[in-house]
Amino acid sequence: MENKEKYWQENLRLIFICLAIWFFVSFGLGLLLVEPLNEFRLGGYKLGFWFAQQGSIYAFLGLIFWYGAKMNKLDKKYDVES
Amino acid sequence: MDELKLYTYIAVFSTFALYFAIAWWARAGSTSDFYVAGGGVTPLQNGMAIGADWMSAASFISMAGLIAFLGYGGSVFLMGWTGGYVLLAMLLAPYMRKHGKFTVPEFIFDRYYSKTARIVAVACLIIASLTYIIGQMKGVGVAFSRFLEVDYGLGLGIGMFVVWVYAVLGGMKGITYTQIAQYVVMIFAYTIPAVFISLQLTGNPIPQLGLGSTLADGSGVYLLDKLDMVVTDLGFKEYTTDNLGGTLNMFAYTMSLMIGTAGLPHVIMRFFTVPSVQAARSSAGYALVCIALLYTVAPAVGAMARLNLMQTIEPVAGQNLEYAERPQWFKDWETTGLLQFEDKNGDGKIQYTADATTNEMVKVDRDIMVLANPAIANLPNWVIALVAAGGLAAALSTAAGLLLAISSSISHDLMKGVLTPDMSEKSELFAGRVVMTIAILISGYLGLNPPGFAAGTVALAFGLAASSIFPALMMGIFSRKMSGKAAVAGMCAGIGVTMLYVFQHKGIMFIPGTSFLGDMGPDWFFGISPNAFGAVGALVNFGVAFIVLQFTGPAPAHIVAMVENMRIPGAVSAAHDH
Numbered sequence: 001m002e003n004k005e006k007y008w009q010e011n012l013r014l015i016f017i018c019l020a021i022w023f024f025v026s027f028g029l030g031l032l033l034v035e036p037l038n039e040f041r042l043g044g045y046k047l048g049f050w051f052a053q054q055g056s057i058y059a060f061l062g063l064i065f066w067y068g069a070k071m072n073k074l075d076k077k078y079d080v081e082s
Numbered sequence: 083m084d085e086l087k088l089y090t091y092i093a094v095f096s097t098f099a100l101y102f103a104i105a106w107w108a109r110a111g112s113t114s115d116f117y118v119a120g121g122g123v124t125p126l127q128n129g130m131a132i133g134a135d136w137m138s139a140a141s142f143i144s145m146a147g148l149i150a151f152l153g154y155g156g157s158v159f160l161m162g163w164t165g166g167y168v169l170l171a172m173l174l175a176p177y178m179r180k181h182g183k184f185t186v187p188e189f190i191f192d193r194y195y196s197k198t199a200r201i202v203a204v205a206c207l208i209i210a211s212l213t214y215i216i217g218q219m220k221g222v223g224v225a226f227s228r229f230l231e232v233d234y235g236l237g238l239g240i241g242m243f244v245v246w247v248y249a250v251l252g253g254m255k256g257i258t259y260t261q262i263a264q265y266v267v268m269i270f271a272y273t274i275p276a277v278f279i280s281l282q283l284t285g286n287p288i289p290q291l292g293l294g295s296t297l298a299d300g301s302g303v304y305l306l307d308k309l310d311m312v313v314t315d316l317g318f319k320e321y322t323t324d325n326l327g328g329t330l331n332m333f334a335y336t337m338s339l340m341i342g343t344a345g346l347p348h349v350i351m352r353f354f355t356v357p358s359v360q361a362a363r364s365s366a367g368y369a370l371v372c373i374a375l376l377y378t379v380a381p382a383v384g385a386m387a388r389l390n391l392m393q394t395i396e397p398v399a400g401q402n403l404e405y406a407e408r409p410q411w412f413k414d415w416e417t418t419g420l421l422q423f424e425d426k427n428g429d430g431k432i433q434y435t436a437d438a439t440t441n442e443m444v445k446v447d448r449d450i451m452v453l454a455n456p457a458i459a460n461l462p463n464w465v466i467a468l469v470a471a472g473g474l475a476a477a478l479s480t481a482a483g484l485l486l487a488i489s490s491s492i493s494h495d496l497m498k499g500v501l502t503p504d505m506s507e508k509s510e511l512f513a514g515r516v517v518m519t520i521a522i523l524i525s526g527y528l529g530l531n532p533p534g535f536a537a538g539t540v541a542l543a544f545g546l547a548a549s550s551i552f553p554a555l556m557m558g559i560f561s562r563k564m565s566g567k568a569a570v571a572g573m574c575a576g577i578g579v580t581m582l583y584v585f586q587h588k589g590i591m592f593i594p595g596t597s598f599l600g601d602m603g604p605d606w607f608f609g610i611s612p613n614a615f616g617a618v619g620a621l622v623n624f625g626v627a628f629i630v631l632q633f634t635g636p637a638p639a640h641i642v643a644m645v646e647n648m649r650i651p652g653a654v655s656a657a658h659d660h
Contacts, residue, residue, distance in 0.1 A: 007649075026165050035323075045294040050294070052161060056161050057161070060168050060374075061371060071360075
């Protein structure tokens with residue numbers, strides 16, 4: 001397989017992992033699983049409520065920077081930096 | 083009261099003077115300056131500018147108010163308007179920056195090798211952006227009418243004039259630097275009162291933690307538990323579990339806002355102003371940091387405002403406030419007509435309940451909550467003045483960014499790209515400014531009759547962008563074979579069904595009396611509300627595009643090569659190279 005194609009495949013795998021987490025914290029923990037999670041507490045927050053109004057946003061932030069860092073490494077590895 | 087007015091004038095006029103000064107200092111000399119700020123903006127600056135551009139009156143003025151009354155259901159705005167940046171950073175921004183063009187329709191034209199695609203993209207962009215600006219204009223009108231004590235229409239006019247001056251003069255370069263200043267004003271104006279209120283109620287100065295803390299009144303009860311109790315006692319739904327029209331509707335609503343964020347042209351355009359592909363990725367991250375500063379505070383503002391409002395009206399269960407003893411802020415908002423009381427049982431006291439027959443707070447406009455919040459909490463007047471300046475900064479910065487997106491799509495894509503390709507740079511710049519002026523006038527006119535609360539109107543714009551632009555861009559990058567015909571069919575189908583669903587309920591282009599709902603409910607499609615329908619529209623877009631692709635054949639080889647080139651960072655061409 002050509003180098004460019006490999007680079008793209010690795011990028012796609014990374015995107016897939018990130019978006020799976022993205023979906024899980026927001027739609028999963030914040031929406032679909034909110035009722036069972038609300039049985040647990042984080043201080044005064046019900047846990048599901050916390051994920052919907054706070055936790056998912058922190059997770060999004062982590063994801064973007066993590067993806068950016070991984071991609072910078074990948075750019076170096078394949079020598080395609082701009 | 084006079085002191086408040088003085089502080090407000092000082093805050094508003096000094097910030098406006100600052101914006102004008104920046105716009106003059108950074109005024110645009112070339113089309114490249116005008117559209118993409120010459121391509122030389124750092125990721126942090128760009129992040130702040132995106133934050134200001136994108137956090138509009140809806141985020142600043144309206145969102146916390148909606149959360150205050152929707153409770154858990156308001157989470158759709160919090161997740162929806164932040165989650166889209168993940169999509170932007172991974173699915174669109176780096177590749178579109180690599181390709182290196184001025185505008186979204188221009189990208190679509192290159193990728194789909196078709197003037198029709200470009201024109202359809204311009205149309206989608208204008209519909210979504212105009213809807214968005216109407217929401218801003220509502221915010222500007224509300225803020226001015228209250229703080230400068232002028233009529234809603236006049237407030238709108240002043241706002242239009244201010245935007246006109248610095249957007250037309252400065253273009254993208256002026257707008258970018260002005261927006262950095264506006265971001266700073268906005269974030270201070272939002273967090274300072276939140277810190278004060280959080281301290282008052284819980285003793286914890288960090289609102290994000292205060293919301294999860296116990297009350298400072300010595301009862302040891304958690305703030306959210308207290309709020310749940312207060313609202314359910316009066317017959318309202320429990321704050322922390324009240325879901326907005328069911329799980330499916332919330333799911334679609336959140337998805338629609340997320341992909342709408344990633345499909346809004348004025349946000350995407352921002353990624354054309356950074357120097358490299360790596361910078362495009364990190365810009366999305368910095369933008370979300372800037373946005374998260376406000377967005378994680380908003381739920382605290384909402385919940386605390388609701389609690390303060392309830393406890394002002396009914397300090398102890400069963401002991402209601404005498405109407406004659408109502409506080410000054412109550413009277414002030416009554417004069418704007420956005421807060422209304424009707425003494426239904428004639429006892430001279432204010433009863434605020436969920437039951438429409440006994441509720442005496444007959445109108446509590448959600449959009450007033452953030453602006454009224456510092457006064458409800460008895461904060462000093464300079465804080466209230468700061469909030470006014472922040473609200474205006476939010477509305478004006480977003481309106482300016484949207485106007486730029488509209489004017490560039492008409493002058494650059496429609497006129498230079500399709501109608502008169504031999505136009506000189508100078509006349510293109512002039513045309514851009516004329517179009518911007520016309521767009522301001524139209525949006526001001528539509529802003530006189532907004533279709534809903536600022537955040538609700540804005541949500542519609544996101545739905546329209548979600549159903550048209552986002553799928554076309556994503557397929558353009560991730561499907562090598564996607565053809566022009568298929569993309570055009572997808573965009574038309576996506577925005578078509580979304581517009582039908584929205585306008586059947588809200589009227590054609592939101593003009594009252596043109597709705598054609600018949601006897602169906604506004605959310606007849608599986609209970610999905612019009613604001614949430616963009617997610618369905620996007621699915622239709624993807625579906626139609628792939629079906630048409632099967633029948634019309636794939637994109638030609640040179641386009642496939644272009645897409646492959648887009649995917650690899652490599653050496654980027656500067657955005658101003660043509």
